Structure formats: C-alpha cells, structure tokens
Amino acid sequence: MNTIDIRTVDVVQYIQPLREGGSLPAIVKADDEFLYVLKFRGAGQGKKVLISELIGGELARSIGLKVPELVFMNLDDSFNKTEPDEEIQDLLKFSVGLNLGLHFLSEAIMYDPLVSIADGMTASKVVLLDSIISNIDRTAKNTNLLNWKKELWLIDHGASFYFHHNWKQWRNHLERTFPIIKDHVLLERADKLPQAAKEITLHMTHEKINEIITKIPEDWLIDESEDLSPNDMRAAYIEFIHSRLSKIDELVKEAEDAR
Incomplete structure (x- = not known):
C-alpha cells in the first residue's frame, strides 16, 4: 500500500x-x-x-x-x-x-460535458466518491474537473463534508444518503457504478482512511468556538466516511435511480 x-x-x-x-x-x-x-x-x-x-x-x-x-x-x-x-x-x-x-496544471482545460473525455468507470468512481464525501459542488454549472493531457483530473473538494460547518448536529448526517447526486455532471456517463463500488471498497481501506485523517494539521482542527477537540473531530471524519462506505450499495442504487 x-x-x-x-x-x-x-x-x-x-x-x-x-x-x-x-x-x-x-x-x-x-x-x-x-x-x-x-x-x-x-x-x-x-x-x-x-x-x-x-x-x-x-x-x-x-x-x-x-x-x-x-x-x-x-x-x-x-x-x-x-x-x-x-x-x-x-x-x-x-x-x-x-x-x-x-x-498547477498548465494548459489544462475545464471539463465540458458536451466534448470532454470521461470513461464510464472513471465517471462512476467520481460519482460514488462525491456521494461518500458529500461533495455538493460537481455540477454542470461548476464541474471542478479538468482535462489535462487527455485525462480527467479532479480539483476543488472544498464543499465536501458540509456536516463540519455545524459540529453540534454532525451525527444527524450519518444515516443520510446523497440525493443531490441527481445533479452530478458525470452521472450520465457513470454506467459502471456496481463495478466502481467494488474498486472503492477494495482500496478505501480503514488503514488508508486513518492515514489520510492523521495528515490533517492539528492547527486546522483547533476551534475555540467548538466543544469538540481535534481528536474528536478526527474520529468524526473517520466515522462519517465509514458510515458512507457501509451504505455503498444504497449510494449505488440512489445514483442508478437518478440516472
């Protein structure tokens, strides 16, 4: 790994x-x-x-x-x-x-749903990733995707994990799915969702999730207006991601129904 x-x-x-x-x-x-x-x-x-x-x-x-x-x-x-x-x-x-x-990807061009490159497996992975991280910002109006050297590149995940803007209510998000996926710019091309789900569960392991969360600088997690400590917040991000992965079949169905 x-x-x-x-x-x-x-x-x-x-x-x-x-x-x-x-x-x-x-x-x-x-x-x-x-x-x-x-x-x-x-x-x-x-x-x-x-x-x-x-x-x-x-x-x-x-x-x-x-x-x-x-x-x-x-x-x-x-x-x-x-x-x-x-x-x-x-x-x-x-x-x-x-x-x-x-x-900075020099000379990259913004993804255009009408002409840009995105194969079915890649599109399916992006759709499910955004369902998992609750990314509300990958629509036709604002794709946050680039085509660079004939490949699809992802940028700007800043609108994800929106539960952390209200830590007092964050647990309410654990049981939700992601109906906003109906507006996803790649949904139409996401024709391999079940296969993508298998790939995601294979690679998005507990160890990998923990490793990513430990990389968050302590300074970014300190907020004196919140009751949660940095360690509490790290644990919350981990629990949230695992709750989404445990519902991956539901997320697949939700996306397939939306297609």
Whole structure:
C-alpha cells in the first residue's frame, strides 16, 4: 500500500488571484520552483475548506483517480505588505501560516460535458466518491474537473463534508444518503457504478482512511468556538466516511435511480 507523503513548501511569489473562485485562490510559486493553486486558510469558510480539500483529494487518489499533488504551503507575513488590492491584502494577512496548495496544471482545460473525455468507470468512481464525501459542488454549472493531457483530473473538494460547518448536529448526517447526486455532471456517463463500488471498497481501506485523517494539521482542527477537540473531530471524519462506505450499495442504487 502506497503511503501518503504530503510535502511542505514555502510560498516565494504571489502571481495572480483566480477571480472565478469564490474564495479568491491564487497562483503562487513555491521554493521548489513549481507553480501551485493556493487555497487560503483566511478565506470565507477558512480551515474547514482546506480539510475537505485534503481528505477529498487523497481519498480520490486512493481509488485511482487523478488529482494534482497536494502540498502544505507556508505563507509568511511579507506578502500582504506589498499587495495593493485591499481585499487580497486582508486575505494574505489572515492566511499567514500553513495553507494548502494544488500543483498547477498548465494548459489544462475545464471539463465540458458536451466534448470532454470521461470513461464510464472513471465517471462512476467520481460519482460514488462525491456521494461518500458529500461533495455538493460537481455540477454542470461548476464541474471542478479538468482535462489535462487527455485525462480527467479532479480539483476543488472544498464543499465536501458540509456536516463540519455545524459540529453540534454532525451525527444527524450519518444515516443520510446523497440525493443531490441527481445533479452530478458525470452521472450520465457513470454506467459502471456496481463495478466502481467494488474498486472503492477494495482500496478505501480503514488503514488508508486513518492515514489520510492523521495528515490533517492539528492547527486546522483547533476551534475555540467548538466543544469538540481535534481528536474528536478526527474520529468524526473517520466515522462519517465509514458510515458512507457501509451504505455503498444504497449510494449505488440512489445514483442508478437518478440516472
């Protein structure tokens, strides 16, 4: 079993904001000379989006889907001092510390349901992954998919695990399925759902889930407004993912019915 190695790099240059993203992610250069799309801890829903991005991306990778490399990115307080745009200046100021980056795929094109590439097995895996992580944001309006070098790549899982925006009620989500799957951009092409479910249960093991959850930086889990400790939150993410996997047949049926 491949172990997860998430590198930590330092941001050395802020290049440009990506205005199409609601939370103003940016293209930045790191000290390893590569370009990344940086997701900021100081944006809208903050560190919870970074947690969703990390778990969703690494779970996708575990089942053989293509995801740009995820890295932890240190941002120091020098960038906000030279930024003229006040909105971006505030974002940089509130994001000093550890953020999350995705390797920038140069010349990738946004997935277009009418012309883009997506085989049935891959589409089925993506549909079931999004049912498992409760990703509400992979629709025709906002696909969060790229075609790069004739392959389908997944980006932006920040809208997943939405139960963590209300920790007091999180257990209410354990028994739910995911009816919003009817709006999934790949549903029409997902014609191998039972086979995909077998692949997912084979590779999304208890050990792999635990390994991914242990990678969440402690700092991202500290919230003084919540009663739950970081360890409680880690346990909740693990329990939630297992509850979804235990209902994989229901999720398959729900998606097949929606097709």
